[in-house]
Amino acid sequence: MTVLGIGIGYGVATLVAMFSGMPIAFALGAVALVFMAIYMPSASLDTVTQNVYEEMASITLLSIPLFILKGAAIGKSRAGQDLYSALHAWLHRVPGGLGVANVFACALFAAMAGSSPATCSAIGSAGIPEMRKRGYSGGFAAGIIAAGGTLGILLPPSVTMILFAVAAEKSLGRLFLAGIGPGLLLVTLFGVYAVFRFRREYATAKELYERTGANSAILTDEKFTMAQRFGALPRVMPFVVLLTGVMIALYGGYATPSETAGLGGLLALLLIALIYGVWKPSDLSPILTSTVRESTMLMMIIGMSLLYSYVMSYLHISQSAAESIVAMDLPRWGLLFAILVLVVVLGFFLP
Incomplete structure (x- = not known):
């Protein structure tokens, strides 16, 4: 009963924090301290600061603010819009090419930022207005960005994979490699869906035009000359160089x-300084502010989650939960289904 009560307490506190706007880290830490005071020796409270610090003093966690800095440098400058515009120029002949360009832009940005919210913000701020201006329905435009944004935590480098590697003590390099295949598969499926959905909306708009004469922007045939298309390539090359350099350093074993x-x-800051002239303190302020805010939020969640895990382990809640699951004797597909349902539910609340 004690285990069940503590588990329910954590669950309720987390849900209240999610829906009230209270930081999740604060709720986790507060509940952890309460249960430490009630069920654990008083001496354990004296080691809270030391335990949290030791767990967070990890060289792997250092990569989180640095990856966020790279994403913020691209997303908070004109670089993200240029990437999107260049892809659109080359994919405009594909049915739904603008939607496909948004998917590819999300994939490229995800491979540089490692964060889903950053990907949605950087590409969506330019992509959604452009799609709406060209006649795409609101649900279609928002759906492409929402789906493409999920690539941020799948394609390496992924901040979520870094957190998992630290918590589960797994190889970060192997996790990064494991995300490439599923990530590319999702990019392909999103692109194919964008083509089919565009054809359906185009057919509906054309039928409406023939019946009532109401014209839609989606029927406009936009054209780009070869000079314009090749002129857009230099906008993409810096991203390719940045992405290639990082991948070679990581998977080549050099770093x-x-x-x-x-x-x-460092390469991202150098890129925006040389190409876009973003080097003044006033220009760098939004980038650094965004980096500090998101990094602080994540590190606080990590620290309090580690404290949460410590209490769960000390009180044998984790072990009891694992024993209960094993006692159910579920078939392996049933167990996999249950795990996936849990991941889906968590995905509603945790980025």
């Missing part, structure tokens, strides 16, 4: 993930 994150952040 650790943390060192690669530092290299990526």
Whole structure:
């Protein structure tokens, strides 16, 4: 009953925090301290600061603010819009090419930022207005960005994979490699869906035009000359160089993930300084502010989650839950289904 009560307490506190706007980290830490005071020796409270610090003093976690810095440098400057515009120029002949361009832009940005919210913000701020202006329905435009944004935590480097590697003590390099195949598969499926959905909306708009004469922007045949298309290539090349350099350093064994994150952040700042003239303190302020805010939020969640895990383990809640699951004797597909349902539910609340 004690285990069940503590589990329910954590669940309720987390849900209240999610829906009230209270930081999740604060709720986790507060509940952890309460249960430490009630069920654990008083001496354990004296070691809270030391335990949290020791768990967070990890060289792997250093890569989180550096990867966020790289994403913020691209997303908060004109670089993200240029990437999107160049892809649109080359894919405009494909049915739904604008939607496909948004998917590819999300994939490329995800491979540089490692964050789903950053990907949605950077590409969506330019992509959604452009799609709406060209006649795409609101649901279609928002759906493409929402789906493409999920690539941020799948394609390496992924901040979520870094957190998992630290918590589960797994190889970060192997996790990054494991995300490439599923990520590319999703990019392909999203692109194919964008083509089919565009054809359906185009057919509906054309039928409406023939019946009532109401014209839609989606029927406009936009054209780009070869000069315009090749002129857009230089906008993409810096991203290719940045992405290639980081990947070679990481998977070629020349640098650790943390060192690669530092290299990526430095290259991103150098790129926007040389190409876009973003080097003044007033220009860098939004980038650094965004980096500090998101990094602080994540590190607080990590620290309090580690404290949460410590209490769960000390009180044998984790072990009891694992024993209960094993006692159910579920078939392997049933167990996999249950795990996936849990991941889906968590995905509603955790980025």
